Amino acid sequence: MILTNRLRRFSVMVAAxxxxxxxxxxxxxxxxxxxxxxxxxxISAIHATDSFDSILPxxxxxxxxxxxxxxxxxxxxxxxxxxxKTLELASRRADLEKESALAYARAFTEQELTEIATFxxxxxxxxxxxxxxxxxxxLVKAADIWQNGIARDLAxxxxxxxxxxxxxxxxxxxxxxxxxxxxx
Numbered sequence: 001m002i003l004t005n006r007l008r009r010f011s012v013m014v015a016a017x018x019x020x021x022x023x024x025x026x027x028x029x030x031x032x033x034x035x036x037x038x039x040x041x042x043i044s045a046i047h048a049t050d051s052f053d054s055i056l057p058x059x060x061x062x063x064x065x066x067x068x069x070x071x072x073x074x075x076x077x078x079x080x081x082x083x084x085k086t087l088e089l090a091s092r093r094a095d096l097e098k099e100s101a102l103a104y105a106r107a108f109t110e111q112e113l114t115e116i117a118t119f120x121x122x123x124x125x126x127x128x129x130x131x132x133x134x135x136x137x138x139l140v141k142a143a144d145i146w147q148n149g150i151a152r153d154l155a156x157x158x159x160x161x162x163x164x165x166x167x168x169x170x171x172x173x174x175x176x177x178x179x180x181x182x183x184x
Contacts, residue, residue, distance in 0.1 A: 031105045038113035039101040045120035047129060049100050056093070060086040 043049055060082050067078045104113060119125045 031102065032110070035105050035110040035113070036101050038110045038117065039104040039108070040097070041117040042108070042113040042120070043097070043100050043104055045117040045125065048104070049097060052096055053093075056086060056089060 064079055064082045067082070068075050071078065108116070120129060
C-alpha cells in the first residue's frame with residue numbers, strides 16, 4: 001500500500017514535470033521570429049547586455065593569474081593556452097544574446113519592443129543612456145540632502161512642540177537643534 005502510494009505520487013510528479021517542460025518549450029516556440037528580432041533590437045538599443053562582454057575576458061585573466069601563481073615556470077604556455085581556449089569559447093556569447101532576447105520577448109510585446117528600440121535609438125534616447133546615470137547620481141545626492149534636512153526639521157519641530165506642551169520634562173528628539181529659550 002505504501003509503495004503503491006509512493007509510486008502514484010512519483011508518477012504524478014513525473015507527469016507534472018513533463019507537462020511543465022512541454023509548456024515552457026511550447027511557450028518558447030510560440031515567440032515569433034519578428035518578436036525575437038524586435039527583442040534583439042531593443043536589447044541593442046538599450047545596451048542591455050554590453051556589461052556581459054567582460055565576463056569571458058575577466059574569467060580568462062583570473063585563470064591566467066591563478067595558474068601562473070601556481071606554475072610561474074609555465075607562464076608562456078599558460079597564457080597561450082588560456083588565450084586560445086578563450087577565443088574558442090567566445091562564440092558562446094551568442095547564446096547569452098538568444099537568452100536575453102527570449103527574456104525580453106516574454107516580458108514585452110513585439111510592439112513595445114519596437115517602441116523601446118525606436119526611442120533609445122533616437123537622440124533623446126541616446127542622451128538618456130549617456131546622461132541618465134549622471135542625472136540619477138545627482139538626484140540621489142539631492143534626495144539625501146533633502147532627507148537629512150527634513151529629518152532635522154521634523155525632529156526640531158516635534159521637540160519644540162513637545163517642550164511647549166509638556167514643559168521641560170519632554171524628551172528631546174535625537175538630532176534636534178536645541179530649542180531657544182522663551183523670551184520674556
